[in-house]
Amino acid sequence: xxxxxxxxxxxxxxxxxxxxxxxxxxxxxxxxxxxxxxxxxxxxxxxxxxxxxxxxxxxxxxxxxxxxxxxxxxxxxxxxxxxxxxxxxxxxxxxxxxxxxxxxxxxxxxxxxxxxxxxxxxxxxxxxxxxxxxxxxxxxxxxxxxxxxxxxxxxxxxxxxxxxxxxxxxxxxxxxxxxxxxxxxxxxxxxxxxxxxxxxxxxxxxxxxxxxxxxxxxxxxxxxxxxxxxxxxxxxxxxxxxxxxxxxxxxxxxxxxx
Amino acid sequence: xxxxxxxxxxxxxxxxxxxxxxxxxxxxxxxxxxxxxxxxxxxxxxxxxxxxxxxxxxxxxxxxxxxxxxxxxxxxxxxxxxxxxxxxxxxxxxxxxxxxxxxxxxxxxxxxxxxxxxxxxxxxxxxxxxxxxxxxxxxxxxxxxxxxxxxxxxxxxxxxxxxxxxxxxxxxxxxxxxxxxxxxxxxxxxxxxxxxxxxxxxxxxxxxxxxxxxxxxxxxxxxxxxxxxxxxxxxxxxxxxxxxxxxxxxxxxxxxxxxxxxxxxxxxxxxxxxxxxxxxxxxxxxxxxxxxxxxxxxxxxxxxxxxxxxxxxxxxxxxxxxxxxxxxxxxxxxxxxxxxxxxxxxxxxxxxxxxxxxxxxxxxxxxxxxxxxxxxxxxxxxxxxxxxxxxxxxxxxxx
Ligand SMILES: Nc1ncnc2c1ncn2[C@@H]1O[C@H](COP(=O)(O)OP(=O)(O)OP(=O)(O)O)[C@@H](O)[C@H]1O
Ligand SMILES: [Mg+2]
Numbered sequence: 197x198x199x200x201x202x203x204x205x206x207x208x209x210x211x212x213x214x215x216x217x218x219x220x221x222x223x224x225x226x227x228x229x230x231x232x233x234x235x236x237x238x239x240x241x242x243x244x245x246x247x248x249x250x251x252x253x254x255x256x257x258x259x260x261x262x263x264x265x266x267x268x269x270x271x272x273x274x275x276x277x278x279x280x281x282x283x284x285x286x287x288x289x290x291x292x293x294x295x296x297x298x299x300x301x302x303x304x305x306x307x308x309x310x311x312x313x314x315x316x317x318x319x320x321x322x323x324x325x326x327x328x329x330x331x332x333x334x335x336x337x338x339x340x341x342x343x344x345x346x347x348x349x350x351x352x353x354x355x356x357x358x359x360x361x362x363x364x365x366x367x368x369x370x371x372x373x374x375x376x377x378x379x380x381x382x383x384x385x386x387x388x389x390x391x392x393x394x395x396x397x398x399x400x401x402x403x404x405x406x407x408x409x410x411x412x413x414x415x416x417x418x419x420x421x422x423x424x425x426x427x428x429x430x431x432x433x434x435x436x437x438x439x440x441x442x443x444x445x446x447x448x449x450x451x452x453x454x
Numbered sequence: 455x456x457x458x459x460x461x462x463x464x465x466x467x468x469x470x471x472x473x474x475x476x477x478x479x480x481x482x483x484x485x486x487x488x489x490x491x492x493x494x495x496x497x498x499x500x501x502x503x504x505x506x507x508x509x510x511x512x513x514x515x516x517x518x519x520x521x522x523x524x525x526x527x528x529x530x531x532x533x534x535x536x537x538x539x540x541x542x543x544x545x546x547x548x549x550x551x552x553x554x555x556x557x558x559x560x561x562x563x564x565x566x567x568x569x570x571x572x573x574x575x576x577x578x579x580x581x582x583x584x585x586x587x588x589x590x591x592x593x594x595x596x597x598x599x600x601x602x603x604x605x606x607x608x609x610x611x612x613x614x615x616x617x618x619x620x621x622x623x624x625x626x627x628x629x630x631x632x633x634x635x636x637x638x639x640x641x642x643x644x645x646x647x648x649x650x651x652x653x654x655x656x657x658x659x660x661x662x663x664x665x666x667x668x669x670x671x672x673x674x675x676x677x678x679x680x681x682x683x684x685x686x687x688x689x690x691x692x693x694x695x696x697x698x699x700x701x702x703x704x705x706x707x708x709x710x711x712x713x714x715x716x717x718x719x720x721x722x723x724x725x726x727x728x729x730x731x732x733x734x735x736x737x738x739x740x741x742x743x744x745x746x747x748x749x750x751x752x753x754x755x756x757x758x759x760x761x762x763x764x765x766x767x768x769x770x771x772x773x774x775x776x777x778x779x780x781x782x783x784x785x786x787x788x789x790x791x792x793x794x795x796x797x798x799x800x801x802x803x804x805x806x807x808x809x810x811x812x813x814x815x816x817x818x819x820x821x822x823x824x825x826x827x828x829x830x831x832x833x834x835x836x837x838x839x840x841x842x843x844x845x846x847x848x849x850x851x852x853x
Contacts, residue, residue, distance in 0.1 A: 261679055264847040287681035296679065297672035301471055313463045314680040358676070 198239040200366060200397050201260075205269035206233040208255050208421075229255040231421035232269065237399055237414070239365075242392055244412035245401040246442070252421035253401035254293070257370045260399065261291035273366055287315065292359040293370035294352075300344035304335050304354050307343070308361060315362035322361075329357045333383070349380040356384065367391060369400040373407060385411060405439045417442060419449050460682040464690025465697070468664065472698050482659045482702045486652045490709030498713060509592040513555045515601070516541055521565040527604045534597055549630035552590040557597045560584040565616075572615045581616040588630045646809035647782035649706060649743065650802070654778060656702030657750045658771065661695050665758035666767035669850065678850065688755075688840035692833065696751040703743045735812050738822050742812070745829035746805040750778070752836030753801075759843040778802050785810040791821070798824040801832055 208230040217225065230252040237243040245253045258264045260271050262282035270277050276284040298307055305326070312322045330336040333353040338346060346354065352375075360367065372388065373381040388398055388411060402408060408415050409429065415438075416426040424445050425432050433441045472478060513534050518541045520528070529536055541558050549556060561583055562568055568581045583605060587598035605618055619628045668674040677687060754771055761767035781802040785791075791811045798804040804825040811817045843849045 258851075263675065263678060264851060283681045283683060286679055289679075291679045295672050296676040298676060299471070299668075299671070299673045301474065302467075306470070310463065310467055311676075311680065314460055314677070314682050316681070359679075 199236050200239040201237040201243075201271065201273050201399065203233060203235050203256075203260070203269075203271045206230055206256065206259055206266050206271060207268045208252075208259060208264065209267055229421050230259070230266075233418070233421065233423050234269075235416045235423055235426050237397055239397050240392060240395045241413040242388060242398040242400065242411050244408040244415045245399070245418055246403065246405070246408050246415055246438075247401070247418035248403055248446075251418045253403075253418060254370050255421075256418070257291070257293070257368050257399065257401055261289060261368050262286055263291075287362070288364055289366045289368055290359040290362070290364040291368045292356060292372070294374050295370075296355060296359070298343050298351070298355060298358060301342060303340050303342055304330065304346075304357075305339040307354070307358055311358050312361045317362050325361070325363065329360070332387075333357055348375075349377060352376055352380055353383065356387070365396055367396055367398045369398060371402055372400050373402070373404070405437075405442065409438050417445055419446060424449055460686040461690040461693070464677075464682075464687060465694040468691070468694035469697070471664075472660065472694075478659065482656050482698065483705050485705075486656065486702050487705030487707075487709035490648070490652070490706050491713045494710065494713030507592055508555075509596045511555050511593040513557060513593045513597040515557045515559065515597060516545070517559045517561070519561040519563050519565060520559075521561055523566050523569075524561070524605070524608065527608065528601065531597065531600050533593075534600075546586050546630070549586055549588050549594075552588050552594075554588070555591060555593045556588075557594055557601065558584075558586040559601065560586075569612060569615045574614070579617075579620075579622075580614070582620045582622065583616060583618050584628065585619055586628050586630055643785040643810060643813075645710070645813055646785065646806050647779075649703070649809065650746065650778060650782040650806065652706040653699060653703045653743065653747050653750055654775060656699040657695065657747070657754050658775075659702075660698050661751060661754040662758045662761070662764050662767035662771065664695060665691060665755050666761040667764045669759070669761075670763035674844075674850065678844065684844040685837065685841040687844055688837050692748070692752050692755055692837055692840065695755060696748045699747045699751050700744060703747055707740065707743065731812070731815075735815075735817055738817055739809060739812050741826055742805050742808050742822070745826050746802070748833045749801050749805075749829045749836070752833045752840075756836055756839055756843070759840055759849060781806050790814075791816065795821060795824050799828045801829060804828065 207228070209226050209228050212220065212222070212225050212227055217223065220227065233252070233256060235243075245256060247253050255264070259266050259278060260273065262278050262285050266279065270279050272278075273285050274288050276288060278285050302310070308326045308330075309322060312326075317325070327336070330339055333356070335350065335354055335357065338350060343351060343354065367388075369388070372384055376384065385407070388400070392398060400411070412429060414426070414428050415432050417424045417432065429438070432438070436444065472482075510533055514537060515528070515531075515534050516537050516539055517528070518539065520536075520538050541560050545558060548554065549558060562581045565581060565583075572578075572580055574580070585598060585601055585605075588594045589598075602618060609616060609618065665674075668677075678684075753774060757770045757774060758767040761770050781800075784803060784806060791807045791814075792798075798807065798821045804821075808817070808822050808825050811821070
């Protein structure tokens with residue numbers, strides 16, 4: 197086993213605004229979104245973070261991609277620390293969420309070049325990779341159409357392509373199928389499997405059991421910011437279906453509280 | 455890892471965005487210059503009209519001690535009535551009323567004899583003819599020019615045996631026009647304000663959408679997950695925004711330069727604006743515009759980064775704009791520009807003061823340099839601040 201990601205005691209607290217306190221129905225003015233989270237992922241596997249809404253999945257992945265800074269703890273990606281070497285980390289990963297948008301004004305062609313430059317991709321490689329990726333996702337026909345005029349599915353596929361311009365070894369994907377129709381979702385999940393077969397490591401988050409069962413080699417169940425169970429699918433499931441096992445775990449955790 | 459220039463990549467993208475948008479290009483670059491040109495041309499022709507208006511009206515010329523030698527020259531001037539009478543100080547003072555179509559002339563007693571006996575070698579002052587008029591009254595200035603013209607021709611014939619309107623003391627004002635009647639001085643105080651406003655509208659048209667807009671639309675997060683450093687992004691944004699705003703500043707500048715001939719028409723038609731500037735004046739003006747644009751783009755970028763969205767950015771920028779506009783108005787309440795160098799450390803105020811001094815032909819190097827240097831320093835601080843903001847998850851990912 198070849199460990200490529202090590203997450204150690206990652207913790208993140210947010211201050212809550214009044215408005216948020218109301219929404220979350222709590223009097224506390226801080227929320228521990230991620231609580232001493234630790235796990236590892238190996239090279240060439242798909243690791244799934246499974247958890248309900250508000251579990252802390254997005255917060256965790258944002259820390260891994262250095263968009264936000266952990267309060268304590270660290271994560272080492274391919275030898276680089278998110279705390280001490282954020283720029284190096286960003287060079288090694290491709291990060292994708294539905295929140296990351298592309299500027300409407302530009303064409304796929306322009307954006308591919310633009311982001312390739314920001315990732316310091318060699319000029320010689322850019323056009324070859326662009327052609328290959330664009331035809332893989334059927335973007336080639338729309339290469340000169342402004343993002344504003346692309347269909348939602350096409351935009352999603354373009355976002356995926358753009359986040360991978362630099363052919364990163366680690367791909368971090370928050371809710372990969374969120375908001376996609378079945379066809380586009382399938383294109384994306386097929387591509388994730390293809391990437392795995394190329395030896396890439398994929399960290400994804402989801403609340404969809406079937407997605408984990410179909411894609412993931414290993415899974416971490418996260419509830420209220422804490423890692424409750426982590427291992428291969430078989431280890432975590434303990435002979436049950438993932439869904440049944442999840443509710444068992446969920447009751448164990450929440451039962452103690454109430 | 456090879457280090458390409460990310461700042462440059464960002465600048466190129468911002469320019470591609472800007473130049474690809476015809477409408478934006480028109481409103482920020484073409485329009486300011488065009489507007490200035492149109493306004494100034496209208497103003498210029500309006501002023502040259504003003505400069506000739508009423509010029510043919512009848513003017514009363516009151517003369518004390520009119521000598522026989524000059525009488526034939528003066529008696530038959532068009533649209534004038536010559537009255538021979540002693541002139542009182544009160545009458546001279548009354549001439550400050552620009553609605554009074556009058557010219558007052560005072561010859562020394564026995565002018566012809568004095569002139570005949572005068573010799574320059576004696577070291578004495580030549581006999582002096584005083585002609586009082588009001589340049590804000592077109593008829594009065596027309597007649598003054600006729601009188602003065604005919605007299606100097608006569609003086610030349612006599613090989614300068616007398617003087618016209620020699621200032622024997624500091625208080626000798628022969629032009630009785632009130633200084634405030636001189637349009638040019640108001641104009642030179644208005645132009646810096648106008649430049650400031652045009653630069654600001656240029657910055658306003660692009661900066662909020664480029665920073666707050668990118669935040670609102672979620673496109674800045676996509677930039678932030680690339681290996682680019684935050685300060686490269688901050689610098690790229692400020693430089694490109696300044697560059698674009700500068701284009702709009704240059705457009706205004708071209709508008710001014712092109713409409714200048716129309717203004718000069720007014721200038722030569724009698725309204726004093728003194729539009730003959732040196733190349734140093736122009737250079738300082740251009741540098742000042744550049745420095746002003748830099749600091750303006752920096753400040754608006756900072757506010758835009760703090761804002762949640764474009765609308766919020768607009769609300770936050772308004773108070774700032776008012777302060778800048780107020781600085782633009784300060785020359786109206788001042789006579790001359792401040793002497794203390796410390797005043798030139800205050801952003802916007804300093805640019806306005808330097809521009810005003812340029813237009814008033816009073817540009818001094820030290821204040822201009824203090825202004826330029828301090829603005830560059832402030833811009834550096836702003837780049838640092840914007841970097842901090844791009845680094846701050848509270849600002850970039852507030853919920
Ligand atoms: N910027 C923020 N400010 C304040 N609270 C936040 C912030 N980001 C996240 N939170 C809170 O932290 C908790 C974890 O949020 P997070 O988005 O990580 O959950 P998630 O597992 O991704 O949930 P979902 O399935 O809804 O996407 C939530 O209670 C959320 O309200
Ligand atoms: Mg989430």
